[in-house]
Amino acid sequence: MAAPADIRGRWCIAGIGEAPSGVVPDSDQWEMNLLAAKRAIEDAGIAKSEIDIVITTGTMVYNRPRHHVQLCEQLGLPLTTYTENSAMGGAAPTANLRHAVAALHAGMGKVALVVGADYVRSGRGRQGAIEAGPAEYHNAEFEVPYGPYMATLYALVCRRWMHEFGWTSEQLAAVAVAARRHASMHPGAHIREPLITKEDVLASRMVCSPFRLLDCSLFSDGGAAYVVTSAERAADLPRRPVYVLGVGGAYSYYYFEKWPDLVETPREIIHTAASQAFGMAGLKPTDVDVVGVADMFTGVVPVALESAGFCGRGEGASFVDGGRIEIGGELPVNTHGGNLSYGLPGMGAQFVHLTECVKQLRGEAEKRQVAGARIAYIHNWSGNMSQHGSAVLSTEV
Amino acid sequence: MKAQRRSPKEPVISALGGGHWKAARDGRLALQRCDACGQWVHYPSAVCDRCMSTELSWQDTAGRGTVESFSTVYRGFAAEFEQDLPYTVALVRLDEGVNLLTWLVGIEPDGAEIGMRVEVEFERISHEITLHRFHPAETGP
Numbered sequence: 001m002a003a004p005a006d007i008r009g010r011w012c013i014a015g016i017g018e019a020p021s022g023v024v025p026d027s028d029q030w031e032m033n034l035l036a037a038k039r040a041i042e043d044a045g046i047a048k049s050e051i052d053i054v055i056t057t058g059t060m061v062y063n064r065p066r067h068h069v070q071l072c073e074q075l076g077l078p079l080t081t082y083t084e085n086s087a088m089g090g091a092a093p094t095a096n097l098r099h100a101v102a103a104l105h106a107g108m109g110k111v112a113l114v115v116g117a118d119y120v121r122s123g124r125g126r127q128g129a130i131e132a133g134p135a136e137y138h139n140a141e142f143e144v145p146y147g148p149y150m151a152t153l154y155a156l157v158c159r160r161w162m163h164e165f166g167w168t169s170e171q172l173a174a175v176a177v178a179a180r181r182h183a184s185m186h187p188g189a190h191i192r193e194p195l196i197t198k199e200d201v202l203a204s205r206m207v208c209s210p211f212r213l214l215d216c217s218l219f220s221d222g223g224a225a226y227v228v229t230s231a232e233r234a235a236d237l238p239r240r241p242v243y244v245l246g247v248g249g250a251y252s253y254y255y256f257e258k259w260p261d262l263v264e265t266p267r268e269i270i271h272t273a274a275s276q277a278f279g280m281a282g283l284k285p286t287d288v289d290v291v292g293v294a295d296m297f298t299g300v301v302p303v304a305l306e307s308a309g310f311c312g313r314g315e316g317a318s319f320v321d322g323g324r325i326e327i328g329g330e331l332p333v334n335t336h337g338g339n340l341s342y343g344l345p346g347m348g349a350q351f352v353h354l355t356e357c358v359k360q361l362r363g364e365a366e367k368r369q370v371a372g373a374r375i376a377y378i379h380n381w382s383g384n385m386s387q388h389g390s391a392v393l394s395t396e397v
Numbered sequence: 398m399k400a401q402r403r404s405p406k407e408p409v410i411s412a413l414g415g416g417h418w419k420a421a422r423d424g425r426l427a428l429q430r431c432d433a434c435g436q437w438v439h440y441p442s443a444v445c446d447r448c449m450s451t452e453l454s455w456q457d458t459a460g461r462g463t464v465e466s467f468s469t470v471y472r473g474f475a476a477e478f479e480q481d482l483p484y485t486v487a488l489v490r491l492d493e494g495v496n497l498l499t500w501l502v503g504i505e506p507d508g509a510e511i512g513m514r515v516e517v518e519f520e521r522i523s524h525e526i527t528l529h530r531f532h533p534a535e536t537g538p
């Protein structure tokens with residue numbers, strides 16, 4: 001079995017590509033996936049014939065079990081040796097990076113393409129996308145009759161953390177404010193204006209208490225892709241390699257009702273994935289310069305950061321408050337605007353969280369550039385927080 | 398039991414779930430329990446998630462529990478629930494140790510509290526479907 005120290009720094013992200021974000025007219029789920037993949041391959045400057053590992057994430061427009069093979073066919077990759085459409089959903093950016101690294105490290109291929117993009121906003125419509133949650137991901141026998149939506153279930157979790165630690169809606173609003181400010185600096189973000197204040201968040205209408213409208217993210221079209229290969233191969237490629245210093249994963253209960261505890265259970269799952277990634281990297285949260293983390297709702301960001309060890313127990317909400325997670329702050333989070341303002345493209349939900357971190361490390365984040373960004377931490381999850389992936393990336397080994 | 402009204406989204410009864418719904422029609426909150434180790438199992442399953450025994454049977458719970466968390470839904474996501482807005486979804490931890498997703502009734506919107514003691518009641522939705530809700534427990538002497 002490979003020791004973590006053997007994996008660290010051996011593999012790197014050699015190229016990234018992003019599909020358009022927001023409401024994209026006259027497109028479909030294939031074009032979103034193909035554009036992301038094409039741009040990643042071109043950014044890597046590698047011949048597509050070198051790609052032998054392809055990991056995809058499917059789409060919410062419709063679920064084709066052989067999505068990966070169909071995508072390979074359309075990309076003109078007639079023969080690959082390790083290919084899957086993973087069910088990692090929102091966790092895919094980091095979980096599938098981990099799968100790609102595992103396959104590469106096991107010698108089952110040499111160049112991996114990882115894709116996550118969707119056309120959920122336009123393909124299903126705004127209402128259709130919202131209703132997809134209960135219809136497809138919640139328990140049809142014991143949850144759906146009570147009318148919970150994704151926002152409702154996450155509201156249950158965040159309210160409990162607020163109760164336990166005295167967190168306030170005003171503190172959580174800082175996450176939405178930061179996201180919008182970051183999106184305003186990204187020409188491709190779904191919602192770039194207006195800039196919002198905490199007062200705006202608190203004055204927006206209540207959706208599922210404690211979440212108000214501006215605590216919630218918005219469904220979009222979009223997504224991204226990246227190419228992973230060895231440090232040796234990347235040395236001959238045009239882009240500055242972004243090394244995978246650590247990856248981690250954790251999987252647990254599917255339904256919230258199964259959680260023994262609304263605070264300790266997610267904390268343990270997130271901590272498990274994050275500590276694997278930090279352990280492999282030989283780093284700790286205080287070493288991190290920039291973060292990409294799941295933010296489908298404001299309240300989950302402090303849960304994710306605190307659980308990963310960025311602050312002490314119960315300190316998550318005060319940690320995200322006061323500008324710390326904004327560009328210019330101590331730990332910029334989701335500098336593209338996150339799910340809250342950049343967009344939430346279905347199965348490609350947080351791929352841009354990862355590609356944005358790669359841009360930051362390569363010094364290509366333009367107006368959003370975090371000065372001296374050297375180490376990035378990314379954490380994503382899917383399926384009611386049941387599947388988690390973490391990654392630590394850096395341009396230095 | 399309240400008067401019947403237009404139905405929310407009706408549950409899809411699973412192959413194993415019949416015992417729950419039969420009991421609910423009789424005003425009882427029944428869940429699976431493992432005959433081998435005594436573990437309460439929810440959702441209905443073919444095996445006990447503690448000891449993996451396949452011997453599970455339906456038993457009545459006491460129908461009392463504690464609010465773990467709640468969220469009052471103000472926005473109508475789907476037509477089926479429009480008439481119920483605002484409604485309060487809660488995660489209730491039964492005294493038997495199992496969590497249920499349910500509605501809190503007999504409280505104001507956002508009038509619940511974490512840790513509140515609650516008791517089950519039932520609302521008949523259709524001939525086949527009776528759904529559990531929970532209301533604040535009587536705090537008698």
Ligand SMILES: [Zn+2]
Nearest residue numbers: 431434445448
């Ligand atoms: Zn058992």
